[in-house]
Amino acid sequence: MSFFSSMDVSSSGLTAQRLRMDLISQNIANADTTRTEEGTPYRRKTLTFEEKKRSFSDVFNSKMRSIVGNAQDDSNEDSGESIGAGVKVGKIVEDQSPFKKVYDPGNPEADSDGYVSMPNVDIVQEMVNMISASRTYEANVTSMNTSKSMAMKALEIGRG
Amino acid sequence: MAISPIGRVNEIYKQTSQALKGTSNDGDNDTGAFKMLFDAAKNVAYDTTKLQNIAENTTTDFVTGKIDNIHKVLIDQEKANVALQFTVELRNKAIDAYKEIMRLQM
Amino acid sequence: MIMNNLFSNTKVLEKALDASILRNEVIANNIANVDTPDFKRKAVKFEEMLRNVVNTSGGENGNVDSIEPEVYTDLANLSYRSDGNNVDIDTEMADMAKNTMKYNVLISQMNSRFRDLKTVMKSSY
Numbered sequence: 001m002s003f004f005s006s007m008d009v010s011s012s013g014l015t016a017q018r019l020r021m022d023l024i025s026q027n028i029a030n031a032d033t034t035r036t037e038e039g040t041p042y043r044r045k046t047l048t049f050e051e052k053k054r055s056f057s058d059v060f061n062s063k064m065r066s067i068v069g070n071a072q073d074d075s076n077e078d079s080g081e082s083i084g085a086g087v088k089v090g091k092i093v094e095d096q097s098p099f100k101k102v103y104d105p106g107n108p109e110a111d112s113d114g115y116v117s118m119p120n121v122d123i124v125q126e127m128v129n130m131i132s133a134s135r136t137y138e139a140n141v142t143s144m145n146t147s148k149s150m151a152m153k154a155l156e157i158g159r160g
Numbered sequence: 161m162a163i164s165p166i167g168r169v170n171e172i173y174k175q176t177s178q179a180l181k182g183t184s185n186d187g188d189n190d191t192g193a194f195k196m197l198f199d200a201a202k203n204v205a206y207d208t209t210k211l212q213n214i215a216e217n218t219t220t221d222f223v224t225g226k227i228d229n230i231h232k233v234l235i236d237q238e239k240a241n242v243a244l245q246f247t248v249e250l251r252n253k254a255i256d257a258y259k260e261i262m263r264l265q266m
Numbered sequence: 267m268i269m270n271n272l273f274s275n276t277k278v279l280e281k282a283l284d285a286s287i288l289r290n291e292v293i294a295n296n297i298a299n300v301d302t303p304d305f306k307r308k309a310v311k312f313e314e315m316l317r318n319v320v321n322t323s324g325g326e327n328g329n330v331d332s333i334e335p336e337v338y339t340d341l342a343n344l345s346y347r348s349d350g351n352n353v354d355i356d357t358e359m360a361d362m363a364k365n366t367m368k369y370n371v372l373i374s375q376m377n378s379r380f381r382d383l384k385t386v387m388k389s390s391y
Contacts, residue, residue: 004228006291013298020301049302051295083291083308083337086298136300139355143294146362150290150369154231157377158238165382168272231283231373238380239273242387246272249387 003154005085006147012052012086013140019089020133023047024126031121034109041099042119048090054082095120169246173253175200197254204250208243215240272383278316278330279376285312285335286369292337293362296353304350307358311336 023045033042059082097120105114215236221227289310299305312335319330345352 002228002287002291003230006287006294009291009294009298013294016298016301049299051299051302051305083288084295084299086295087302132301136297136355139297139300139359142359143297143362146366147290147294150287150366151230153370153373154234156373157231157234158241158380159377165272165275165379166386169383169386171271229284229287231287231376232280235276235280235283235376239276242272242380242383245384245387 003147003151007144009084009086010140010144010147012088014137014144016049016087016089017133017137017140020047021130021137023092024130024133027121028123028126031119031123031126033119034107034116041117042121044095044097044119044121045092046095047092049087050090052085052088054085058085172200172204172250201250201254204243204247208240208247211236211243212240276376276379278320279372279379281330281333281335282312282316283369283372283376285310286365286372288312288335288337289365290362290369293358293365296358297355297362300351300353300355300358302351305353306351307340307353308337309340311338 027044030042036042099117099120101115102118103114104110104116107116109116111117218227218233218236222229222233289312292308292310296307312333315333315336316330319333340352343352345354
């Protein structure tokens with residue numbers, strides 16, 4: 001029922017957090033980029049998470065199995081609500097908050113008033129996000145290890 | 161109060177030995193005892209086959225990815241093993257009893 | 267079926283094992299979705315239902331066939347988070363540890379039952 005699918009759930013969490021880390025490192029690396037391909041300063045990128053729902057074929061198959069299946073198998077898949085299948089990244093968006101204006105008349109990028117538009121990346125914010133992503137990543141790793149240890153323990157039935 | 165496994169197995173052994181002593185309620189006294197023993201043996205063998213089929217189906221489902229419930233596979237397999245062991249022991253005891261009876265008739 | 271009698275005290279254990287595995291998946295899903303906005307944590311209800319049946323029908327051999335573990339959504343909004351997510355990662359980790367211990371105990375018990383049966387059968391009189 002759930003041994004391997006719970007590992008899939010954990011791995012989806014790992015993937016999502018790793019993607020978040022990638023964006024955070026990109027933001028930090030580009031914290032001083034005043035000119036990108038579009039000509040504007042670098043805009044901070046962020047992402048949205050969504051719960052991954054199980055696909056129609058999964059739910060259909062499990063329902064069919066519980067109705068048609070093995071006569072001795074009287075276990076109902078998913079009585080009650082269905083469990084999600086983990087997390088997925090919804091979309092990667094650019095943060096639309098305004099650029100920081102820094103007074104630096106000597107800079108070749110300075111406009112007529114002497115202000116340079118810097119990327120809207122706040123290093124402190126990115127560090128905090130990085131810690132959060134790292135902690136969530138570790139939690140998902142623990143979750144995956146737990147699922148694995150339960151599966152290994154199950155193999156002891158009948159042994160000895 | 162849970163019935164212990166010892167109690168359960170002994171119960172079934174007792175039924176079998178009662179059949180040998182001819183305490184069945186069958187109207188026909190000559191073949192009553194043997195028929196009961198034979199039926200008991202048939203039932204046990206049939207149940208063992210059923211359990212083994214279930215174990216095989218569960219294993220096949222696991223291998224083909226239909227289910228991924230590891231403990232179910234192991235438990236079904238273990239039940240089939242225990243049932244088989246029980247059937248074999250029962251058969252041995254029945255054969256011993258038969259030999260005993262054949263000796264007496266000499 | 268004679269064999270049903272032989273294995274009837276493992277029925278409760280099997281149900282509990284299934285519930286435990288389901289709970290593991292639900293907790294893994296909660297942990298994976300700790301940053302998802304508007305996600306409400308889910309939990310598995312099984313032990314109370316089992317307790318009711320065992321108490322009312324006397325002993326472990328009550329009719330446990332009809333009980334199935336149930337997944338429900340915990341809509342309590344006591345979380346301090348502003349993104350609508352009510353998953354507390356520390357609670358989830360603790361639940362996961364508890365669940366693993368429970369699972370290990372159940373496996374041990376199941377093993378014991380089978381060993382007992384085999385012991386009885388091997389001993390000859």
